[in-house]
Amino acid sequence: MSLYIETLGHGEDLVLLHGWGIHGGVWQSTAERLSTHYCVHVVDLPGCGGSEMVSPYDLASLSRSLDAAFPLPVHVLGWSLGGAVGIQWALEVPDKVRSLTLCASSPCFMQCPDWPYATSVDTLSAFADGLIKDYAATLEMFLGLQVMGSRDGRTVLRSLQSSLEKRSIPQLPALIAGLEILKNTDLRGRIPELACPLLLQYGDRDRMTPLEVGHWLAQVSGAQLVMHTGAGHAPFISHEGAFIAAQLDFLLQQ
Template identity: 35%
Template sequence: MSQALVSMKSVYSVTEGQGRPILVLHGWGMNQAAWQPIRAQLTQHAQVTWVDLPGHGQSEAQTLGTLEQLVQVLEPLVQTNTCIIGWSLGGLVAQALAYALPDKVARLLLIGSTPCFVQKPTWPYALAPEILEQFATNLETHYEATVKRFFALQFMGTRHHPADLNQLRDAILQYPARLPALHQGLELLRSVDFSTRRLPVPSRWILGRLDKLVPIQVAEVLEQQGYEVMVLPHASHVPFVTHTSEFWAAVEPFIYD
């Protein structure tokens, strides 16, 4: 297995394995440590690049920036025929990369993500904007508690071993996201809306029926729009952690095809 470390001006990444290029993007407040439960499986037959988004993990930048700036920063990591895996906020970024680089992005695997995270008149299948506003307010006074609360929210409704989740949480928080990046991430979740656009590349959406952040009604709407959607009935927002076997069965044929 080959391995290479890349440190750019505003993004830190690790590349492992050989084969089809896969770019993996984590969610809000997280970093590449979140992928540990599936890391070995994913790198068996592919060249996988794990990214810490700007302002997260071991990336050097102090701010996440706008969506356009994120696309510009990540573009050098997108090779021809790349499959992008995006989870939660990372799914929004993956969609933006597909729109910007349709000749390079071969397909998208979108986990616990949606075209639009916050309710709009034309997109009611989302979080109330007050929820994100409360997170933003709490970050200023209770930073660590707010991040830990968000981490717990992602697993709500699922059965899991507390010790395993605490170990994963501690691994992620070893390199905590910077406060400016967290605020900018919330702004992206609040403002980005791809619900009226059609992705230009093949896409598979993996959703958990128990997800508290992405309402399950999104699955029906996406299917009506012609997308391929797979719903894991007992999973929440982080199916690759809590239901690894079911998740892997749903994604392996898609990413290696």
């Protein structure tokens, strides 16, 4: 299968991976600013935007799709679900991922007895049911959940809505399969295996991936944690300047 990838800028290669329910268009402003220093590749994950669907649809197949698209080592920045894909890629092909940044991402997205820092199973199940009943309304509800608690929630929501409209919305099979990934993924035990430099960028008001996830990852991996005060699930939008500054500072050290 082929991935839709937009490339801009020059320099070392940096791959941007979006989250569930959207496509690479969400990175437009971030990519433009980072492209003054790097060759930025904005990917539509399979079944999203301009990319074809892939089967089976799981972290391993998504990682293989990326690995086939990028023959040389790259830096990776993954948001939410895209961060989990980045973790899988770095674990499977450690010599391909030069560095990994996790933005509002988690090694385990669903709550369980020993992991309260995640979305409840009821919420994820409601999204799955809603996709079948009212596809568009469910996506809109998900966008709203991402900005809950954010200091600039309305502005961030408008940005997410505008981004979604710029390309084809994700295919229903990709959304359903993506939810299964969110429900079933648990990479906590493999985080110590990551061999690449790691940066963590999180918002302290994130209702979907609480800041405690960032603290846990920092403790387990020894990675640098950047906390964006007042940010929800999309700090690269709400706190763009600080996010870009932290990202460039990290990358320039690699």
